[in-house]
Amino acid sequence: MTRILSLCFILLAAVSTRLQAQIHFSTADDWETVLETARQEQKNIFIDVYTSWCGPCKRMAREVFSDPAVGKYMNDRFVCIQLDAEKQAGHPFFRLFKPNAYPTYYWLDADGLLLDSRSGYMPGETFLQAVHEAVENQKGKRLKEFTTRWKGGERDTAFVEEYLFEVLPQFHPDSVRPFLNQYLAGLTPEQLRSPSTGRMVMRFTRNLEDDLILRTLLGQSSSYREQLTQEEVDKAIYLVLVRIPMMHFNTDKNLYAADLQLLNRLDYPDKELYNKIREIEQKLFSAQYGEGLQQAVELCQAHEQDHPSFYSELYYTLIISKFFQPDYNPGTEELSATLHLAKKAFHLSPSQNTLSYLAAAYARAGNYRKAYQALAYLPFYKAPTLSNAVYPLLGIVFDREKGE
Structure with a gap:
């Protein structure tokens, strides 16, 4: 019996030690209390914004926030808060900050001014590095300084670009467009x-x-x-x-x-020109590929000198309109027009992107030898390359486990 009790005490002690080691979060229903606690304890504030369905959020909780080294560091220096972005959407914090992804982390000083923010999963070591950088950044003070300069009438180009595109979006992203309109008016x-x-x-x-x-x-x-x-x-x-x-x-x-x-x-x-392009795109998105492709080729040829990028743009529309999906069987003229667009796009603007277009056009026409030849030259051309989201639209699916 004594041995059983001893074992229970050991297990309880181990659990207690583990709980003490992880980050201690509260839900912070009263925001003013959070600020007051931070001032009294002379700590900064850390907020983890998550959702119940977010996989990376759960992984952070399981692998990082429970890490003893992370827990001790954060508990010693921060008042730590967790907020559910959906269940606590009315929390005063969300009137000040609007996360665009989950999880998002905010580091504030004891007055509630932002030090820094980050999003997404990161390993413990990377997370602690982000914490160190956050304390150094002092973004809230930077916003206050830049806002004062803006209200004072400063409109130097370098200052405006930094304020509108680096500082302001972190706090009030919806204000950037009105501010830029105000700047342009002057x-x-x-x-x-x-x-x-x-x-x-x-x-x-x-x-x-x-x-x-x-x-x-x-x-x-x-x-x-x-x-x-x-x-x-x-x-x-x-x-x-x-x-x-x-x-x-x-x-x-x-x-x-x-x-x-x-x-x-x-x-x-070129108002009428863009009206015509939208008409062509309507045909492509409505699967009227024969007529749409013929008009696309004619328009691109007519404006090759003044708008060479139209070849790439309309070819991309062909991709996202699902022309390359296996359930559509294109005719000979459609395949010829597709290959023409791809060749011209690559010739006028050679890149990994347009070379991929050319390879896809060859493959759609059944000329796999030339398709593979084109792909073999990809490393020798500059970015950009195709987005991963585009490959399924070309009928290409990768096996992530096999790396194929």
């Missing part, structure tokens, strides 16, 4: 034509909004093409005038109709 015509302004507005092509950002991008596109690379400017314009509306064409016809109304109101270079 520029002279010469400043609007500058390459630095072009680089700024080209970063806002993920949404179609009738504002000064869009009007500047479209209105100054000729100047930007001369000062920046034609390919990057054309890609940005194609994204906002074609990709976004066509995404809505495939998902929400009401949004697509609103996009067309907005674009019809605007006056911009």
Whole structure:
């Protein structure tokens, strides 16, 4: 009996030691209490934002937060909080910070100013390195400093780029676009034509909004093409005038109709040309490949000198419209047009991306020897290469266990 009791005490002691070693989290229902505790204990604050369904969140809890070395380091220096992003969505913390991924970690000082934030799974050693860097970064103080300078009227280009694209998005990502519109409104015509302004507005092509950002991008596109690379400017314009509306064409016809109304109101270079491109893309997304491909080739040939990137853009549309899926059997003319687009795309802009297009076109036509030859040359060409998400659309599926 004595031996059994001794064994129980040993097991309890081991469990107790293990629990003491891991990070001690609280749910922090009262945010002011958290701040007061941090001030009294002279500690910073660590917040782990998770969800119940998040695999990396569970892995962090199992492998990292339970690690004795991590637990001791964090408990000695931080008031540690865990917040469920869904069940505790109304928590005051989420009025200040809006995570875009899970898990997301926030390190704050005792006054609630952000030191740093990170997302995703990381091993214990990497996590502790992130903690060290967070304490050094002092991002909250940086935001306060930059906001004061902005309100004071500072508009130096380097400062604006750093404030709008590095500092502000970490706290108030929804404020960046209004701030950039405000900045553009104060520029002279010469400043609007500058390459630095072009680089700024080209970063806002993920949404179609009738504002000064869009009007500047479209209105100054000729100047930007001369000062920046034609390919990057054309890609940005194609994204906002074609990709976004066509995404809505495939998902929400009401949004697509609103996009067309907005674009019809605007006056911009090559307006009729982009109207025609959207008509071609509608045919491709509606599986009218014969007519769509013929019109795509004709349009690309007519604008090869002024818009060479159209070959790549329309070929990419062919991929995401599921032309390469095995359940579709293309005709000879369609295969010929596809190969023409791919050859031209590669010739005009050789890269791993366009070389992959060429290999896919050869394979779709059944010429596997040339397809393999093209793929063999991939390492000799510059990035970008295809996104992993594109391979299934080409009918290519990798066996992750075999590495094939």
